[in-house]
Amino acid sequence: MRKILNPAQNAWADLTTRPTKNLEELEPGIKETFNLVQEKGDAALRELAEKFDKVTIENLLVSAEEIKASDSKVSIELKEAILQAYSNIQLFHTAQAEPVKQTETMPGVTCWRKSVAIEKVGLYIPGGTAPLFSTLLMLGVPARIAGCREIVLCTPPSADGSIHPAILYVANVLGITKVVKAGGAQAIAAMAFGTESVPAVDKIFGPGNQYVTVAKQLVNKYGVAIDLPAGPSEVLVIADESANPAFVAADLLSQAEHGGDSQVVLLTTSAALLDQVEVELKAQLDILPRKGFADKALSNSIGIVLHSVDDMLAFSNLYAPEHLILSIRNFDEVLDLITNAGSVFLGNYSPESAGDYASGTNHTLPTNGYARAYSGVSLDSFVKKITFQYITPAGLQNIGSTIEVMAEAEGLQAHKNAVSIRLKEINHV
Template identity: 55%
Template sequence: MNDFEFLYNPPRKDWAKLCARPVNEQEDLSVLCKNVFDEVKANQDKALLGFTERFDGVKLGSIYATDLELSRAAALVDPQLVLAINQAYSNIYKFHKAQKPESVEVETTPGVVCRQEYRPIERVGLYIPGGSASLFSTLLMLAIPAKLAGSNEIILTTPPLKDGSIPPAVAYVAQLCGISQVLKLGGVQAIAALALGTEQTKPVYKIAGPGNQYVMAAKDYAVQLGIAIDLPAGPSEVLVIADASANPKFIAADLLSQAEHGPDSQVIFLTTSEDLLERTFEALKELLVGLNRKDIIKESLKSARFIYFNTLQECFKFSNAYAPEHLILALDQADNYSSLVLNAGSVFLGHLTPESAGDYASGTNHTLPTKGYARSYGGVCVVTFLKKVTFQMISQQGLDLLAPTIETMAKAEGLEAHALAATLRKTRGGKL
């Protein structure tokens, strides 16, 4: 691993360049997505089986995982992992249950009552990535809030293993969360199946879950067909802000944990301590030696940023400009600085709060906005699977008070029928 270039108080004019995410040469995937979606629409399950063999090298007899298949796969999970998953489930459930919003009712004018209530998105699709690692933890992060929201049809899709089976931990979590519709599909064809439906499933109303560039392109394509998605999500990223009180090995481990997600992941380290900058880099080299994904990490670290600022205020300004998916505040009394955080997906406070806690088991959600979208998006939560519905009810007194306002505004916009609808109801002038 080559030495990094340490940056010292970079001027504001350079921040946009420093905040840019790594860019891989990517083909235009819109044509691929259109071709896959069109083929799936025309030939349904036959097309899905064909694409799975073509793209994943797996020849399936059926894209549907049976209850027996799920039970057998779930039984293969190591008992220690079962205990860990159950603990994570409990914490995630507790935190997300507390997020359920309450209805709001307000009398805006005497006799005019407005109410807002929440309704579940009835049919949702959850995409769980496979590839180099089967992210069963992501299923916890998606299925639990969807269930708490009241979504009554949840379709899970995940790439099959090379033998055509479902990854055991994914099967266990699916059963734990009460999901019975499981499709053995990955990539663009999986999103097409969720958006268009299959021979045994209906199209979903919303698709949630992260994925690679092909999955994200497919989700964008599904939006054009009227299917909602959770949020824009790309390669993982972390930004650490630390002062002299921080432990360099803790920071190095956090940076490495993000870098191992993939070669296009990004890590940024900001500090007010020049000594910590050097010591953290040395810790990175030391800890990297024993990791099994070191080749991926080394590729990811090529785009790492190590930056010294004179003040924590400058660190926070840079962080807000970058808008990280994960933000770690390795500071004494870190919670005192939380008000300075404007743009971040999830924040980890203090020296004893690793980012991996949020990835797995603290209770917060790890499906978060990346690529700067934390400026305008939050992470997945119960509300992701809810929609707001407003109600209004007006009495005669309320209508008499409100009608002049309605009439005046409608006539000013040239919409006379709008005005008439209120006029006819005034003091029951138009009563039957």
């Protein structure tokens, strides 16, 4: 981790740059994949699985028997943990439902808004170096609460053509029956355009590697919605001298182990704490099974000493982290100063891992600075907000002249006439 002491404020913008690749270079190859899937459907998915995943797939769809068999392949301990996480995630997301509230904007003019589920959604769950069954919970639970009519799950198979049993167990808990053995850009294409086995969906959710990220951005151009722009995982920790160096190091490594393109940032007012965290990083890194990934990510990461908590929060808002941890005294006094972050963790005993798995909040969050404008996935991500209005004859008399004057001022006579013809009938009666 690179150390920087009290950088000038005009240097902050450069320090917030992520170590991202030029993803536009991947577009031509991904467009070729799109064309192949559109032309050959299921055959393309089998062909590309053999090419990229080195696996031969006869049945693209996981059978009901395979899904049910996962129950015996997952330990009791893991099943209990999954069910506890499921309960917490469900409670948190159920609370996000908005009751329909009618508003009479003026006498006889009533307006309201209603949440309506997106009918068909596609969930992409990575299954490579880390089978993210936790992400299936994060996406499948709110999809079910929203009432999405069809849920399609795509996840890449292992070398023997099977799907990780924990992913299938969670699918079974959620009642998801359409599970497709497909990964990468071809899975995104299948959900966007449809194949013989994979229904086309209206919106695609889920994280993935750089190919999946670009594929999701490209299908947006074909009229298929996506959850949010997502890239390598990241965390920013704000710590003062009250922080525990071992805790801070553990939080940094928990994100660094995602992959070599992840980035972690430590902001502190204490140079001594930065040194202590560095010692802890080395000690904890050595025992990690994913040491190689974490070590590479740390080479892209920075530790910065700043003058004050206010400075640290200002830098954080400029960086707009996916995950923000406040390991400082009196964190509750500065919460209103946080304007850009995907998810925030408060105090020394709120590890980022809690949000990743089981506290209840969603871990599908904006990265690469997109937290300046995007929220993480929520119940709202799986619904459309449709507005309604009802105007009585008396209401149209009240609001009619306002509409007529505005329409005429814009030169839209037919808009005015749509009101005038009604008013003429009302007044005539």
